[in-house]
Amino acid sequence: MPSESAGSTPGSGLARTVQKPNTIKALSATLIALALCIGIGPPLPEGVTPESGFESIGNASMGFVPGATTYTLQNGVETSVQWTAVGAQPWLSIAPSSGVLGPGGSVDIMIVINPAANGLPPGDYKDNISFNWTVLRGDMNGDTRVSTADVALFAAVATGQNTDTDLFRVADMNEDGSVDGRDGAGFTAAILGN
Ligand SMILES: [Ca+2]
Ligand SMILES: [Ca+2]
Numbered sequence: 001m002p003s004e005s006a007g008s009t010p011g012s013g014l015a016r017t018v019q020k021p022n023t024i025k026a027l028s029a030t031l032i033a034l035a036l037c038i039g040i041g042p043p044l045p046e047g048v049t050p051e052s053g054f055e056s057i058g059n060a061s062m063g064f065v066p067g068a069t070t071y072t073l074q075n076g077v078e079t080s081v082q083w084t085a086v087g088a089q090p091w092l093s094i095a096p097s098s099g100v101l102g103p104g105g106s107v108d109i110m111i112v113i114n115p116a117a118n119g120l121p122p123g124d125y126k127d128n129i130s131f132n133w134t135v136l137r138g139d140m141n142g143d144t145r146v147s148t149a150d151v152a153l154f155a156a157v158a159t160g161q162n163t164d165t166d167l168f169r170v171a172d173m174n175e176d177g178s179v180d181g182r183d184g185a186g187f188t189a190a191i192l193g194n
Contacts, residue, residue, distance in 0.1 A: 031056045031064065031091060031113055032126045048073050048131050054111060060118035068112040073131055075101035078166040080136035080144050085109055089127040091117035100136055100144045137173045138190040146190040154187055 032055045049072050058064030075081050084098040093112040101107060111129065138146035140153035156162035157171040158179050171179045173186030 030124045031117060032124070047076070056113050056117075058113075058117075059122070064113040064117055068110055071109050071111060071129075072106055073101070073109055074106040075104060075133075077135075078103050078142075079170050080139040080142050081133045082136050083107075083131060083133040085129055085131050087111075087127050087129045089125065090114075091120065091125070092127050092129070094129065101133075102144045103142045105144075135169055137170055137175075138187050140167060140170055146187070146193075148191060150187075150191075154184075158184065 032053055054066075054069045056064045056066055071085075073083060073085070075083075080100055080102050082098070082100050085094045086097070087094055091114060093114045095110050095112070096107070097109075099107060136144070136146070138150060138154070140150035140157070143149065153162065153167060154171050157164070157167050168179060171183060171187070173183040173190070176182075
């Protein structure tokens with residue numbers, strides 16, 4: 001930064017004070033959000049789009065531009081998944097921030113710069129949005145809920161009549177690598193919880 005030349009202060013022989021003006025950049029805050037997709041199990045082939053980050057610039061008086069953006073989360077696996085979207089910074093709102101997607105399903109997730117951004121001092125700010133997902137255990141037929149409609153397929157997997165690997169993972173309620181009576185208890189509890 002170039003040094004400022006000290007202005008003379010009439011009538012003052014010794015002490016002089018120099019005030020530096022704010023730069024243009026110092027008038028606004030830059031907000032950047034990046035989307036991350038984190039999964040438990042196989043990756044979501046479609047995942048989150050767009051892959052690029054979201055950048056907004058502004059301040060309390062002029063607002064932030066752009067004020068919002070949309071990411072699309074698509075489920076490319078053969079089973080229903082439960083998902084969450086989480087950011088760490090208070091100036092970012094995410095809606096919806098959780099849900100269930102059936103096989104091939106997708107959801108648009110709105111990312112909004114909220115009024116908390118108006119209180120930020122000038123500067124650069126960054127946040128990561130983490131998209132997490134896990135298999136919805138017990139939803140054998142992929143209709144995004146666990147109900148009595150899933151009983152027949154669950155029984156077929158538990159008795160070895162159906163050996164589909166995706167269905168096996170959905171039926172393994174306690175995630176111990178086998179489908180047996182202990183999963184039956186968890187499956188029944190999941191049905192009653194709906
Ligand atoms: Ca179901
Ligand atoms: Ca099990």
